[in-house]
Amino acid sequence: xxxxxxxxxxxxxxxxxxxxxxxxxxxxxxxxxxxxxxxxxxxxxxxxxxxxxxxxxxxxxxxxxxxxxxxxxxxxxxxxxxxxxxxxxxxxxxxxxxxxxxxxxxxxxxxxxxxxxxxxxxxxxxxxxxxxxxxxxxxxxxxxxxxxxxxxxxxxxxxxxxxxxxxxxxxxxxxxxxxxxxxxxxxxxxxxxxxxxxxxxxxxxxxxxxxxxxxxxxxxxxxxxxxxxxxxxxxxxxxxxxxxxxxxxxxxxxxxxx
Amino acid sequence: xxxxxxxxxxxxxxxxxxxxxxxxxxxxxxxxxxxxxxxxxxxxxxxxxxxxxxxxxxxxxxxxxxxxxxxxxxxxxxxxxxxxxxxxxxxxxxxxxxxxxxxxxxxxxxx
Numbered sequence: 001x002x003x004x005x006x007x008x009x010x011x012x013x014x015x016x017x018x019x020x021x022x023x024x025x026x027x028x029x030x031x032x033x034x035x036x037x038x039x040x041x042x043x044x045x046x047x048x049x050x051x052x053x054x055x056x057x058x059x060x061x062x063x064x065x066x067x068x069x070x071x072x073x074x075x076x077x078x079x080x081x082x083x084x085x086x087x088x089x090x091x092x093x094x095x096x097x098x099x100x101x102x103x104x105x106x107x108x109x110x111x112x113x114x115x116x117x118x119x120x121x122x123x124x125x126x127x128x129x130x131x132x133x134x135x136x137x138x139x140x141x142x143x144x145x146x147x148x149x150x151x152x153x154x155x156x157x158x159x160x161x162x163x164x165x166x167x168x169x170x171x172x173x174x175x176x177x178x179x180x181x182x183x184x185x186x187x188x189x190x191x192x193x194x195x196x197x198x199x200x201x202x203x204x205x206x207x208x209x210x211x212x213x214x215x216x217x218x219x220x221x222x223x224x225x226x227x228x229x230x231x232x233x234x235x236x237x238x239x240x241x242x243x244x245x246x247x248x249x250x251x252x253x254x255x256x257x258x
Numbered sequence: 259x260x261x262x263x264x265x266x267x268x269x270x271x272x273x274x275x276x277x278x279x280x281x282x283x284x285x286x287x288x289x290x291x292x293x294x295x296x297x298x299x300x301x302x303x304x305x306x307x308x309x310x311x312x313x314x315x316x317x318x319x320x321x322x323x324x325x326x327x328x329x330x331x332x333x334x335x336x337x338x339x340x341x342x343x344x345x346x347x348x349x350x351x352x353x354x355x356x357x358x359x360x361x362x363x364x365x366x367x368x369x
Contacts, residue, residue, distance in 0.1 A: 032369065057369065090353050107275060113357035116369060121356060134365060141364035153363045196368060216368070229266065229299055229312050229320050 015166035016044050018147050019131060022164040023049055026128040029164075030055050033081065035066040036187055036197040037175050038133025039073055041166065043184050045131070046077050055082040055123055059115035060091070061199035069187040076185050084119045091115065101201065108202060108217050115199070124154045129162040137171050138196070139213045172212070259327045261345065262295040264308040266320035269301040276361060277321040280338050283354075289346050337362060 013021075019041075022029050031045050032038065033056045045052040056070055074081050094114045103111045124130055134145045151163035167175065172195070179186055189197055193205030195212035206215040265281065266274035284290040299308025299320050308320070315324065315334055323335040325345055335341035339358045342348040360366055 034369065087352065090351075094353060109357055109360050110353075112367070113360050114353050117356035117360045117366065118352050120366075120369060121352075121359065132369070134368070138368060139365075141367060145365060153359050153366065198368070229301065229309065229318055 012169045013147055015040075015170065016048065018164055018166035019044055019048055021148065022129050022131055022162070026162065028126070028128045029053065029131060030082075030123065030127045030129075031131045032056075032133065033070070033073070034133065034197065035062065035070050036133075037172075037179060037190070038167070039184055039186065040175055040178050041131055041133050042073060042077055042079070043178075043182060044166070046079065052079060053082070053127075054079060055084050057116050057119055058083045058085050059199050060086065061115065061201060063189060063197070063200045063203070065189050066187060066197060069185070072185050082123070084123045086115045086119050087122070090118060103202060103217070104219060107220055121154055124151075124161055127161070128159075129164060131164045131166060133167050134165045135167045135170055135172070135175070139211075259325060260294045261292060262297060262311070262324040262326070263293045264297055264299050264311060264317075264320055264322050264324070266308070267298055267300040267302070271302065274320060280321050283338070287348065289342065289348060292346055 030053045031041050033042060033054050035056060042052065042054055045054075058067075070081060070083070073079075091114055094110065098106065098110065130151070134142055136143055136145050145165050145168045147166065147168045148162060148164045151161040154161045178184075187194075187197055193207070194203060194215060195206055196215050197203055198216055202217055204215050204218065206212060263280075263284075265277040268274055281290075284293065297307040297311065299312055300306035301309070303309065304313075311324065312318070312320065312322070315332065317334055317336065319336045321336075321338070323338075323341045323345070325333045325335065325341075335345070337358055339350040339355050343350055
């Protein structure tokens, strides 16, 4: 288990309890909204606080349906949504050098970094904690997502950012039961076979019995995205559990920095 | 100080995309001149120099850099931009840092 995990996996909490914990522990919490089924976070948050701080990352490449949905959620809950955009100069430079569809050729990391991660880092720099809709059943890369954790990706030496994943233990079915029972508006793309909704060029509907992951970056081979070293010589508990992408390097007599 | 750059070859024989990207950045910035050794971790060959070094230093990711100074334990960097900033005293772009974050935290893919 990664050392940055706060919550004991065996003590699963209700999503609203996780959110309450976040609001109680931090003065400056922001809720992530991707324009998809993570709308349940907003629903839960608005039941817990009158001052919910919601943000969404506008990559500039979202479906028109998603933009309309973000606006519908804003109206439905009567809340402000911080629409966080990429840095104009950085995006212009990236597009000038790589074109508008480089992800089909070079993979999605470069484009996602400019359009999502840099804006996310910039937004989180002003917050103590964030709440995400990450669930373990969404993809192998999220199989170990805890309900709360120190976010080592965005923490610095000066400040700690905590990430709360209230839905970590929920399944897709549970999320959709919640949406339907509470009559929450949802992205119309879901009715057209889209499970996981991202940018328009990188998202497609999936068919029966296909994992939602197959609707994103389907042209990339998973093996080429991994940075782990795959060899029986390097087999370890972490690797055996599929936890190869984490930075939890073990060492006793040397300094490893990552 | 001696710097070793370890690149990976995938089990299917293809070069690691990130390794190629790091190599390109080092070349473009002229920082490759500060790298003393470049070795290969070939996933098809556990006895390859890079795989042996990774096992010895308990490194599970590639590419990575090993910085050795006389009388000190070696330091391993698996984050390229941190290596550039701390060892080569180079400038790192926000976009570059963001890409490093994404590659090191694949759960962010679906954000």
